[in-house]
Amino acid sequence: MLFAFLLLYSQLNAQDSDCSGDDSDQLPCKCTKKYHPTDCTCPEDPAELLGIPANNCPCLSTDDPRAGIHCPPFYCVAKDIPTDCVCDSNPNSQYPPITCQSENKCTSSSSEAVDSGWCTCTGSNHPTGCTCPEDLGELLGIPNNTCSCLSFGDPRAGNGECPAYCTEQDTSTSGCVCPLIVSDNATIPQDCIEQTKKCSNAQLQDLIGIPVSICSCLPAGDPRAGNLCPSYCTSKDTPTDCVCQSGTKGSYPKDKCEEDKRDPIQPYIDCPTKPTIDTPESECRCPIIRHSDEWNEDPRTAEGGICADSGLIKVIQTVVFVVIIIPILVLV
Secondary structure: HHHHHHHHHHHHHHHHOOOOOOOOOOOOOOOOOOOOOOEEEEOOOHHHHHHOOOOOOOOOOOOOEEOOOOOOOOOOOOOOEEOOOOOOOOOEEEEOOOHHHHHHHOOOOOOOOOOOOOOOOOOOOOOOOEOOOOHHHHHOOOOOOOOOOOOOOOEOOOOOOOOEEOOOOOOOOHOOOOOEEEEOOOOHHHHHHHOEEEEOOOOHHOOOOOOOOOOOHHHHHOEEEOOOOOOOOOOOEEEEEEEEOOOOOOOOOHHHHHHHHHOOOOOOOOOOOOOOOOOOOOOOOOOOOOOOHHHHHHHOOOOOOOOOOHHHHHHHHHHHHHHHHHHHHHHO
16 A cells, blocks of 8 residues: 555656656656657646657647647638648637638538538538638539529539529520629620619629629728728728728728828938938938928928028029039130
């Protein structure tokens, strides 16, 4: 009994001690970056996993510092970024798992099943429960019992998986279906006039999900903004790569938005740094135009400064020198 107690006590102590590589190591000791024998105990602190191979300590679903090193995939930070990434299981991560799992492509085979919304269906992998892709071009290869045929822009239309859209020569009795919406330069078949709309005649809600290849993005009020179309700006450069929304008169009018997008004025032309009152003109020339942004921002233009008499006066002096003085010197 005493021997068993001592053995258990020594094992518990061993679990708390780092593996040292010495013969005195008693397994299971705690795996370390330098020493990680078979059957060592993995550290509880994820930070201590760095350098320990995955076959000693399995990869974690979140906060594993070995992601992309000993654990091949990196955690996804956006849709499919980086390539072959895995979703971080931490709900407070930069790219939450519920969003990641619904946006990233499935890797499970089409014969398997996944939790609803776990991943996005692809032509090669569309397990039961996957989410249909928002990019209509990615519907190719996905059966209609997984992703239903669409009434617009479905690349599977007429390819055997979905019925073809009616064209000008077709009638609804030919087995084709009337598209919900078509581009403005398309011809609506006679039998589809009451069902099919052109982009310019469609209601805003009709545009939801319509690819820009059919209906271009609208300058304002497009329900696809932030998805199929760029987001509208709500403040300067927010969100990134946003566009100014026309007709807005609210907290961020279009005029202000476009002004913010213009290239900023460079107030200190030809100057490596912002000039001070003591910066010589040899290092930073004086402003040419009085009361310009460049002039007003330069402290040397104040009364008594070396640039106070610059500007148009110097321009006139230069013109006089070039037009009058130089020709006289040449004649002499």
